[in-house]
Amino acid sequence: MAQHTLAVLVENSPGVLARVASLFSRRGYNIDSLAVGPTEDPKVSRMTIVLNLEGHALDQVSAQLFKLVNVIGIQEMKESGSRQRELLFVKVAAKRSEIESLIGGIPAEIVDERDGSCIIQAVASNKDLAELVKKLEKFGIRELVQSGAIAIEFGAKTLAEQTAIETGLATSDTHQQTQDYQN
Amino acid sequence: MSNEITGAQSLVRALEEAGVDVMFGIPGGAILPAYDPIYDSKIRHILVRHEQGAGHAATGYAQVTGKAGVCIATSGPGATNLVTPLADAHMDSVPVVAITGQVPAPAIGTDAFQEADIRGITMPVTKHNYLITDPADIPRAISEAFYIANSGRPGPVLVDIAKDALQKMTTFSYPKRAELRGYRPQIEPNSESIKDAAALIAQSSKPVFYIGGGVIKANAAKDLLKLAEVVGAPVVTTLMARGAFPDSHPQHLGMPGMHGTVAAVTALQKADLLITLGARFDDRVTGKLSTFAVNAKVIHADIDPAEIGKNRYADVPVIGDLGPTIRALVPAVEAEFKKNKPDLTTWWRQMNSLRTTYPLGYNEPSDGSLSPQYVIERIGQLTGPDAVYVAGVGQHQMWASQFIKYEKPRTWLNSGGLGTMGYAVPAAMGAKVGLPDTPVWAIDGDGCFQMTNQELVTCALNNIPIKVAIINNESLGMVRQWQTLFYQGRYSNTDLNSKRVPDFAKLAEAMGCVGLLCESKGDVDRIIKEANAINDAPVVVDFSVHRDAMVWPMVAAGTSNDDIMIAREMAPDWDSQEL
Numbered sequence: 001m002a003q004h005t006l007a008v009l010v011e012n013s014p015g016v017l018a019r020v021a022s023l024f025s026r027r028g029y030n031i032d033s034l035a036v037g038p039t040e041d042p043k044v045s046r047m048t049i050v051l052n053l054e055g056h057a058l059d060q061v062s063a064q065l066f067k068l069v070n071v072i073g074i075q076e077m078k079e080s081g082s083r084q085r086e087l088l089f090v091k092v093a094a095k096r097s098e099i100e101s102l103i104g105g106i107p108a109e110i111v112d113e114r115d116g117s118c119i120i121q122a123v124a125s126n127k128d129l130a131e132l133v134k135k136l137e138k139f140g141i142r143e144l145v146q147s148g149a150i151a152i153e154f155g156a157k158t159l160a161e162q163t164a165i166e167t168g169l170a171t172s173d174t175h176q177q178t179q180d181y182q183n
Numbered sequence: 184m185s186n187e188i189t190g191a192q193s194l195v196r197a198l199e200e201a202g203v204d205v206m207f208g209i210p211g212g213a214i215l216p217a218y219d220p221i222y223d224s225k226i227r228h229i230l231v232r233h234e235q236g237a238g239h240a241a242t243g244y245a246q247v248t249g250k251a252g253v254c255i256a257t258s259g260p261g262a263t264n265l266v267t268p269l270a271d272a273h274m275d276s277v278p279v280v281a282i283t284g285q286v287p288a289p290a291i292g293t294d295a296f297q298e299a300d301i302r303g304i305t306m307p308v309t310k311h312n313y314l315i316t317d318p319a320d321i322p323r324a325i326s327e328a329f330y331i332a333n334s335g336r337p338g339p340v341l342v343d344i345a346k347d348a349l350q351k352m353t354t355f356s357y358p359k360r361a362e363l364r365g366y367r368p369q370i371e372p373n374s375e376s377i378k379d380a381a382a383l384i385a386q387s388s389k390p391v392f393y394i395g396g397g398v399i400k401a402n403a404a405k406d407l408l409k410l411a412e413v414v415g416a417p418v419v420t421t422l423m424a425r426g427a428f429p430d431s432h433p434q435h436l437g438m439p440g441m442h443g444t445v446a447a448v449t450a451l452q453k454a455d456l457l458i459t460l461g462a463r464f465d466d467r468v469t470g471k472l473s474t475f476a477v478n479a480k481v482i483h484a485d486i487d488p489a490e491i492g493k494n495r496y497a498d499v500p501v502i503g504d505l506g507p508t509i510r511a512l513v514p515a516v517e518a519e520f521k522k523n524k525p526d527l528t529t530w531w532r533q534m535n536s537l538r539t540t541y542p543l544g545y546n547e548p549s550d551g552s553l554s555p556q557y558v559i560e561r562i563g564q565l566t567g568p569d570a571v572y573v574a575g576v577g578q579h580q581m582w583a584s585q586f587i588k589y590e591k592p593r594t595w596l597n598s599g600g601l602g603t604m605g606y607a608v609p610a611a612m613g614a615k616v617g618l619p620d621t622p623v624w625a626i627d628g629d630g631c632f633q634m635t636n637q638e639l640v641t642c643a644l645n646n647i648p649i650k651v652a653i654i655n656n657e658s659l660g661m662v663r664q665w666q667t668l669f670y671q672g673r674y675s676n677t678d679l680n681s682k683r684v685p686d687f688a689k690l691a692e693a694m695g696c697v698g699l700l701c702e703s704k705g706d707v708d709r710i711i712k713e714a715n716a717i718n719d720a721p722v723v724v725d726f727s728v729h730r731d732a733m734v735w736p737m738v739a740a741g742t743s744n745d746d747i748m749i750a751r752e753m754a755p756d757w758d759s760q761e762l
């Protein structure tokens with residue numbers, strides 16, 4: 001088992017998140033995290049899905065996802081070729097002075113302090129965030145909230161361009177609906 | 184504005200534009216606005232007695248015609264009654280378009296009267312579905328629904344339409360070509376994979392064609408015949424593919440799987456190459472997967488990329504429509520065979536020995552009662568290979584797949600993937616509507632029949648003269664067979680007591696059909712001929728058969744195909760076979 005990150009472009013239509021969630025649940029795939037948000041194209045949303053599975057199962061998951069009519073394109077975000085980040089808020093029972101030195105090394109800041117409690121905001125990889133949390137544990141973690149990962153591939157090419165080429169959308173018009181497929 | 188019409192009128196016009204000639208349904212509050220323009224439409228609407236019947240009828244219609252079948256229901260219970268047939272069509276890749284009414288948009292989410300989230304409920308059992316709240320979206324949704332249902336790997340699509348969208352005014356514009364950004368089935372196979380497949384075929388000395396229902400959906404039976412004869416390999420046809428390759432063809436070894444022939448099951452097990460066309464390595468075919476065809480390489484051709492590698496690794500995947508795929512394979516294999524044509528003599532000697540030693544057969548009951556297999560065999564022989572045969576689910580289904588000889592695609596209909604009891608009568612009704620001049624026999628069980636027989640009323644009143652053979656073994660026979668074999672004959676809740684209650688012949692008469700009873704072998708031919716001669720009313724024949732007959736051969740669920748049994752506690756004599 002290994003962790004994989006998939007970037008999935010979906011049509012911005014109602015129910016699309018439910019379709020993806022339903023697919024994962026009925027096929028028994030476990031999601032570690034899922035983040036959905038807008039893209040440069042207002043008609044398209046992007047999901048970033050982090051999941052744990054055997055290598056060969058990844059093709060199967062992608063193929064099943066791609067069967068959803070609202071899924072436009074899918075690409076694996078490999079660790080070496082992409083940037084992947086999560087956002088963390090953590091409320092600890094400590095004073096600013098006690099924790100300030102611990103949060104160096106990653107982009108993190110203390111964004112609130114009152115009544116002997118601090119909120120730390122950090123943007124980092126899953127692994128670095130886990131390390132930070134570990135360091136803070138000794139103060140007592142009162143509340144923790146963490147986003148799913150989002151990821152982007154290095155280089156000039158975009159995911160929309162990439163998937164358009166891979167799926168033939170950019171080149172062929174043979175998939176246009178024709179009268180043949182009507183009854 | 185004069186060219187404004189209601190959403191309901193827009194819906195019916197869109198269905199007309201989509202080429203719909205018939206639909207099966209029941210009205211109700213939320214869909215009622217649509218029934219007003221249906222009243223004037225040239226589309227034939229058949230009023231069924233249960234929405235499940237509408238769904239299976241749409242499926243039967245689609246399976247014989249190759250065109251999407253259409254069913255229509257109201258919100259809430261009307262829509263939920265469609266769930267079983269939609270799941271059934273989804274498992275067997277049948278193009279069906281279901282239209283449901285929904286409560287008015289402002290009421291959605293309020294637990295309004297007869298509200299059910301049918302889009303949410305059917306998400307996992309449809310290829311795609313829609314909830315329409317704006318009347319302007321109706322024509323596009325209908326156009327897309329037919330395109331999605333009919334293209335690629337076919338499947339059911341549901342269009343749920345809020346009542347107020349049906350009532351509001353809109354303008355009509357039907358998109359004949361709609362671009363779906365996320366849906367682009369691959370039709371043409373990749374030429375490299377065709378070459379790789381042909382090369383594997385030319386290296387194989389024990390190849391088998393493993394044929395699934397996809398060949399029928401792709402209308403590729405003729406192409407398959409050509410390819411099979413060029414390659415010269417044995418052919419097996421799965422439960423969904425019966426009729427894709429003629430049973431009379433010398434290369435045909437029959438059906439593989441749980442109740443397959445010894446030759447077909449063994450061919451897959453011992454093969455060095457599976458030429459898999461439109462099949463999906465279902466557990467009922469593979470038996471215990473880890474012991475399935477362990478020495479075989481796999482060519483897997485399918486239009487659905489998600490089938491590749493789902494259950495079994497494919498050495499050569501070929502994604503595309505099976506028509507172009509098989510047509511491309513023929514010259515590719517011929518070219519390879521010019522360089523090297525493997526000798527299949529030994530392989531054929533082994534297969535022929537299995538097929539002659541272990542043909543399909545059955546023992547007549549010793550007490551003189553009717554043998555169910557005999558009845559089914561005679562129906563096939565006396566009605567011929569041009570008729571359509573539609574089975575329920577159970578022992579009678581397996582016997583109908585074994586003892587009726589299929590020569591042509593789309594003549595054998597059954598619920599293969601979901602195994603839906605109650606499928607036969609309504610699916611036969613839909614098939615008969617699709618092919619009014621073709622005899623349609625439902626081969627049903629006494630259990631299955633009692634789930635959906637009310638559609639015989641629909642048949643009687645709408646001049647849909649189907650024929651139904653009830654193979655009445657007074658029990659849920661298939662379950663009883665498992666109790667015999669695996670539960671020490673403890674027949675918990677499988678006795679239907681249906682020898683006289685219900686009186687099937689009288690029940691048939693009450694529903695406006697001809698009802699006949701057959702209890703002895705001597706009457707079988709006469710009664711089948713009598714039923715075949717009736718064309719102005721549905722006919723139901725209650726064949727009172729021996730209740731202990733069992734389906735053989737059998738690979739018990741979860742066991743290996745290597746452990747196939749030809750009768751109770753009787754394995755083939757492998758030592759006498761040269762394998």
Ligand SMILES: Cc1ncc(C[n+]2csc(CCOP(=O)(O)OP(=O)(O)O)c2C)c(N)n1
Pocket residue numbers: 575576577578579580602603604605627628629630631632654656658659660661662
């Ligand atoms: C809707 C549904 N419920 C239950 C089953 C489980 N089941 C499979 S076969 C069978 C018995 C069918 O009895 P019958 O129609 O009399 O056919 P027979 O096996 O006796 O030929 C049952 C209950 C099913 N397949 N479908």
Ligand SMILES: [Mg+2]
Pocket residue numbers: 577628629630654655656657658659660
């Ligand atoms: Mg029975």
